[in-house]
Amino acid sequence: xxVLDKIKQAVDSHPVVIFMKGTxxxxxxxxxxxxxxxxxxxxxxxxxxxxxxxxxxMENLPRFANWPTFPQIxxxxxxxxxxxxxxxxxxxxxxxxxxxxxxxxKAGQGDSAAQ
Amino acid sequence: xxxxxxxxxxxxxxxxxxxxxxDIQDDSAKHAGHEGAKGGGGHFNVRxxxxxxxxxxxxxxxxxxxxALGDAMHSDIHALSIQAKTPEEL
Numbered sequence: 780x781x782v783l784d785k786i787k788q789a790v791d792s793h794p795v796v797i798f799m800k801g802t803x804x805x806x807x808x809x810x811x812x813x814x815x816x817x818x819x820x821x822x823x824x825x826x827x828x829x830x831x832x833x834x835x836x837m838e839n840l841p842r843f844a845n846w847p848t849f850p851q852i853x854x855x856x857x858x859x860x861x862x863x864x865x866x867x868x869x870x871x872x873x874x875x876x877x878x879x880x881x882x883x884x885k886a887g888q889g890d891s892a893a894q
Numbered sequence: 895x896x897x898x899x900x901x902x903x904x905x906x907x908x909x910x911x912x913x914x915x916x917d918i919q920d921d922s923a924k925h926a927g928h929e930g931a932k933g934g935g936g937h938f939n940v941r942x943x944x945x946x947x948x949x950x951x952x953x954x955x956x957x958x959x960x961x962a963l964g965d966a967m968h969s970d971i972h973a974l975s976i977q978a979k980t981p982e983e984l
Contacts, residue, residue, distance in 0.1 A: 810973060810975075845957065846960070848973065861956070862975070863952075863975055864956065
């Protein structure tokens, strides 16, 4: 699969996904660490992609969304930003609201697909 | 090296966004030696106040800063922390 398709699939198949250096348990960069902590604090599960373990994704992610740095956080298939924006949105309460709505909407889709 | 990079960032942001206030901190020393710093690019903090951000959301403001810095985002700058405000928001 083309690497851009692979990135798109990761973004589309999870309500919340962070592309980061390292993992939420063992982040390898302060910015990735702070952004993933903010997501964890929202109290919902989220997906992550460790770009250090996939050099092809790391190289191509910046052009996928025209965003040059890591981490990158996607909610409902859309880039919300990097570490600064994620933290600012966490502090003003928007992040938790967006995350909870996205997770609830995805769960709703799953139910209707199963029926 | 550091002073040149800060001057380059200042010049590009000033030209593109005509800021009323612009503060650039070089945090590279704090990150020397960590995994992400191996490429040689620096860590910078930018606080920029410009009327150009009016009506733009955070994502758009950060993109405007990245666009202004252009190719430096791929070489001289490894990490950039941005605070982008309009004069009215201060």
